[in-house]
Amino acid sequence: MAVDEPEHAGFWDGSASRVALLGSAVLCFARTGFHATTTRDITAAVGLSPGALYVHFPSKEAVLFEIARTGHQRSLDALRAEPDTGDSRAHLHRLVVALVTWHARHHTVARVCQYELAALEPEHLAVVRELRQEFTGVLRAAVQRGVADGxxxxxxxxxAVRAVLSLGIDLVRWYRLDGADPPETIGEAYADLALRMLGSPPDAVSPRCSPPTG
Amino acid sequence: MAVDEPEHAGFWDGSASRVALLGSAVLCFARTGFHATTTRDITAAVGLSPGALYVHFPSKEAVLFEIARTGHQRSLDALRAEPDTGDSRAHLHRLVVALVTWHARHHTVARVCQYELAALEPEHLAVVRELRQEFTGVLRAAVQRGVADGxxxxxxxxxAVRAVLSLGIDLVRWYRLDGADPPETIGEAYADLALRMLGSPPDAVSPRCSPPTG
Structure with missing residues (x-):
């Protein structure tokens, strides 16, 4: 499990001990799952007393909710930060780069966000679902505009939107920051694959478009 | 969690109680994770005594290994059952239909196979990794031949192979048998998307190939 993820500079809100608890909980939940993690596992890993968690969170589930809420909000922020300059193809490309790069860079937080949602209380799950719908909505609007533009x-x-999302989200299962491709490289490559899926491949390809030679 | 998955007719090897234990373990591991599941959770759900598990398996980890080994072997069998008639494009299409249909139909077993591998002992993980490499190898060979064929x-x-795999595997996170699309429908749709990613889109599309009209 990567411990070098740059979530620590401003990713979480709150005091140093709150931030340390959230970082520890991400690693514990990603490694053994929410249900097998105790609040003592979370505090011990960062040298805090067992009761320290309850200074900041009412329950283990509240820690998971804070991770899921913040993770989903940050990824939505990353998508929304991409300017729409009016070119549907370029916009979609940038959105997929942002989607993939974010999930690669934050793959451990994102793994918890994707795989542990079933452990949330219904009212917390509803909040996260709304953020997920907003996220999907940004991509869907971009695809719909590209269709409308021809x-x-x-x-x-x-x-198609779900397939593009799968490219980004499945990264959290296998991606490692110490692997071959930095987040931006795989982001660019997957954005090209996404445009191909949308019927708008990069200029260099498509043997079907070659002039006849026979 | 779907309980109507058709793993029960010949999917697992062994006696009725062994098969019942494996089916129960799949649901427990998928629902709360390997580490949070006790052997008593597995036996109680199918009305067996707590000790019954050890008649068939030396440990909880051995149950997970049997699920992972069988699941990976069955999905590999499904891929290999697709005949190669010499047309790379048709072959790849059939392979992706098989990949996607299998993971949709067996999404709960496949979820355990994809998300719980870190809990395997190293020698068991090595066996599963070999099956995974064979699986990827079938797809890679098909893609390489299509490239060689132009x-x-x-x-x-x-x-590209990893992206095609992601389309199939990410299904296990969200697919439900009672959802809108039966496994075969999503299999066909994703096979078309995979061919687009490989630069070989279905005949009907690609505005870039339209004859000039201006």
Whole structure:
């Protein structure tokens, strides 16, 4: 499990001990799952007393909610930070780069955000679901505009959006920051693959478009 | 969690109680994770005594290994069952249909196979890793042949194979058998998306290939 993820500079809100608890909980939840993690596991890993968690959070579930809420909000912020300059193709490309780069860089937080949601209380799950719908909505709007502009050709917009999301989200299962590709490299490569799925491949390709030679 | 997955007809080897224990363990591991599941959780859910598990398996980890080994072997069998009739494009399409359909139909077993591997003992993990490499190898060979045949155009074969795998594997996070699309429908749709990623889109599309109209 990578411990060098740069979540620590301003990623979490609050005091140093609150930030330390959230970072520890991310590693514990990602490693053994929410249900197998005790509040003592979380505090011990950062040298705090067992009761220290309850100074900041009412329960272990509240820690998970704070991770899920913040993680989803930060990834949504990353998507929304991409300017829309009016070119649907360039905009979609930038959105996928942002999606993939964010999930690669923050793959451990993102793993908890993706795999542990079933442990949330219903009212917390509803908050996270709303953030997820906003996230999907940004991508869907970009795909729909590309279709309206005649740049994209997809038989089913929702299915195409889900497939693009899968490219980014499945990263959290296998990506490691010490692997071959830095986040930005895989972001660019996957953005090209996403445009191909949307029927708008990069200029260099498509043998079907070659002039006849026979 | 779906309980209607058709793993029960010949999916697992062994006696009725062994099969019941494996089915119960899949649901427990998928629901709360390997580490939070006790052997008593597994036996109680199918009305067996706490000690019954040890008649069939030396440990809880051995149950996980049997699930992972069988799940990976069955999905590899599904891929290998697709005949190669010499047309790289048709072959790749069938492989992706098989990949996606298998992971949709067996999404709960597949979820355990994908998300709980870190809990395996090293010698068991090595066995599963070998099956995974064989699985990836079938897809990689199909992509490489399509490139050699001039039908596919990919800047990086390994990355393209990983992206196609992500389409299938990420299903286990969100797919439900009672959802809108039956496994075969999503299999066909994703196979079309995979061919687009490989630079070999279905015939109907690609505005860039339209004859000039101006």
């Amino acid at each position: 740049l994209f050709d997809v038989p089913d917009v929702n299915r | 039908l596919f155009d990919v800047p990086d074969v390994n990355r």
